[in-house]
Amino acid sequence: MRAWEVAAPGPIAGGPLRFAERATPEPGPGQVRVRVRVCGVCRTDLHVAEGDLPVHRPGVVPGHEVVGVVDAVGPGSSRFSPGDRVGVAWLASTCGRCRFCRRGDENLCPDATFTGWDVDGGYAQATVVDEAYAYRLPEGLDDEQAAPLLCAGIIGYRALRRAELPPGGRLGIYGFGGSAHLTAQVALRQGAEVHVLTRSADARRLATELGAASVGPGHGAPPVPLDAAIVFAPAGDIVPGALAALDRGGILVIAGIHLSDVPPLRYEDHLFYERQVRSVTANTRRDGEEFLALATRLGVVATTTAYPFERADEALADLAADRLTGAAVLTVEAP
Numbered sequence: 001m002r003a004w005e006v007a008a009p010g011p012i013a014g015g016p017l018r019f020a021e022r023a024t025p026e027p028g029p030g031q032v033r034v035r036v037r038v039c040g041v042c043r044t045d046l047h048v049a050e051g052d053l054p055v056h057r058p059g060v061v062p063g064h065e066v067v068g069v070v071d072a073v074g075p076g077s078s079r080f081s082p083g084d085r086v087g088v089a090w091l092a093s094t095c096g097r098c099r100f101c102r103r104g105d106e107n108l109c110p111d112a113t114f115t116g117w118d119v120d121g122g123y124a125q126a127t128v129v130d131e132a133y134a135y136r137l138p139e140g141l142d143d144e145q146a147a148p149l150l151c152a153g154i155i156g157y158r159a160l161r162r163a164e165l166p167p168g169g170r171l172g173i174y175g176f177g178g179s180a181h182l183t184a185q186v187a188l189r190q191g192a193e194v195h196v197l198t199r200s201a202d203a204r205r206l207a208t209e210l211g212a213a214s215v216g217p218g219h220g221a222p223p224v225p226l227d228a229a230i231v232f233a234p235a236g237d238i239v240p241g242a243l244a245a246l247d248r249g250g251i252l253v254i255a256g257i258h259l260s261d262v263p264p265l266r267y268e269d270h271l272f273y274e275r276q277v278r279s280v281t282a283n284t285r286r287d288g289e290e291f292l293a294l295a296t297r298l299g300v301v302a303t304t305t306a307y308p309f310e311r312a313d314e315a316l317a318d319l320a321a322d323r324l325t326g327a328a329v330l331t332v333e334a335p
């Protein structure tokens, strides 16, 4: 099969990915093999390719927003049958025994593995997944729409939950890419007032179209104090301003897996009055199931840009350079 692998992690301009011929993987016990139709492009793929995240598996195949069809079933697997459409997301496995797993916080499992980082992902014609970590996808959601929901959507949903926005509250969103534009739709449809700050003019237009109450530049300030805010941009220098924009008791959530350093904070200006900063680490399978159902019910629509499979490197370069609005997806198998 054809697959993209991270041959030499480094700046995307230097071509860290290689389009290679590989053996088609065989599903092991409890696994299924998925023939990939579409794979979303997530900023985490860029972090893996560029070496912002340490190498966990040399030559890994990135991609953790995988939509495809089961085409082989490993020994002892019974949840899916060949022909079933499934989604493969970021969380690839957890131990199931540690204190975090036992209390329902499997996203914090120290032995968790992740698709497209610890195990090969979906920038490939086929991938394997433990059946317990695959998602059945709602009918009526086409492949290209479903892909960005699997990480951008699910992580954004977890970030929104951790923001504990009060009903009708004011939510700030910093950075407006794949995850943010899905999260904004959920918040808006649940009655939030959404304020978007992003350096991309195209993203500001999209935010306005989706119903944002205000839009402004990336390092700008919203026109009103915020009850909660989510930082999607991987830029730590946004954090002090975002904290200063919070009302008393407000919560700032950092949604990304990687953030550049946060500048020094001043207690009175940034943290006092019971403001809080929270991070988001991966997601539980329950988050995923809940979000896929919610997104379908609320009619969340992903703005997507499709790239042919053989141009994955170009999609990542466009993501790195902020040339994308919404979410990029790779068309691995023509519909």
Ligand SMILES: [Zn+2]
Binding pocket: 094, 095, 096, 097, 098, 099, 100, 101, 102, 106, 109, 110, 111, 112
């Ligand atoms: Zn565990």
Ligand SMILES: [Zn+2]
Binding pocket: 042, 043, 044, 045, 064, 090, 151, 152
């Ligand atoms: Zn992701």
